[in-house]
Amino acid sequence: MKKTRSRALASSAKNSAVAKTVEEYLAGVPEPARSTLNKVRAVIRSVVPAETTEVISYRIPAFKSPKGMLVWYAAFSDHCSLFPTASVIGKFKEELKDFRVSKGTVHFAVDKPLPAALLKKMVKTRIAEMESKKRR
Numbered sequence: 001m002k003k004t005r006s007r008a009l010a011s012s013a014k015n016s017a018v019a020k021t022v023e024e025y026l027a028g029v030p031e032p033a034r035s036t037l038n039k040v041r042a043v044i045r046s047v048v049p050a051e052t053t054e055v056i057s058y059r060i061p062a063f064k065s066p067k068g069m070l071v072w073y074a075a076f077s078d079h080c081s082l083f084p085t086a087s088v089i090g091k092f093k094e095e096l097k098d099f100r101v102s103k104g105t106v107h108f109a110v111d112k113p114l115p116a117a118l119l120k121k122m123v124k125t126r127i128a129e130m131e132s133k134k135r136r
Contacts, residue, residue: 022054022061033075033110037061040073040082043119048127063123067130071123079107082114088126092118 019025022041026034041054044063052065060074060083072083079100086104089096095118100107108114 018059019056022056025056025061029075033080036080036108036110036113037073037075039113039116040080040119043113043116044071044073044123047120047123065127065130067133070126070130075110078110080110080113082106082108082119082122084122084126085129087129088122091125092122095121 019028026037026041029037041061048063048070049065052063052070055062055064057064057069057072060072062072063070071085074081074083083105089101089104089106093101096106099114106114113119
């Protein structure tokens with residue numbers, strides 16, 4: 001019983017420090033990762049539909065369209081990540097061969113964002129996926 005109680009207290013203490021906005025999240029990210037994420041954010045903003053909003057989802061920044069979540073991005077101690085979904089990563093396997101990838105994540109250096117052209121193509125592909133799913 002005590003363990004459960006202490007976990008609950010610990011998790012509620014963590015929640016008080018969780019960013020509620022993308023700006024709060026980015027303010028807590030040290031350089032050079034903050035600048036890298038700001039570049040990623042700007043590239044994504046340049047291609048998403050006007051009605052897309054920026055939110056915190058799963059404790060990390062994300063872009064949400066009226067049709068659903070588009071992509072997430074985050075900074076970690078030794079890398080930054082883009083979470084465009086597994087299907088998008090599958091379509092760009094060849095172009096992502098120089099990056100560490102897992103099922104739904106692309107890892108890149110904290111001081112070097114993904115190439116803007118590739119990032120734009122990936123986000124546009126994700127948008128197209130969402131559009132086609134809603135039409136069915």
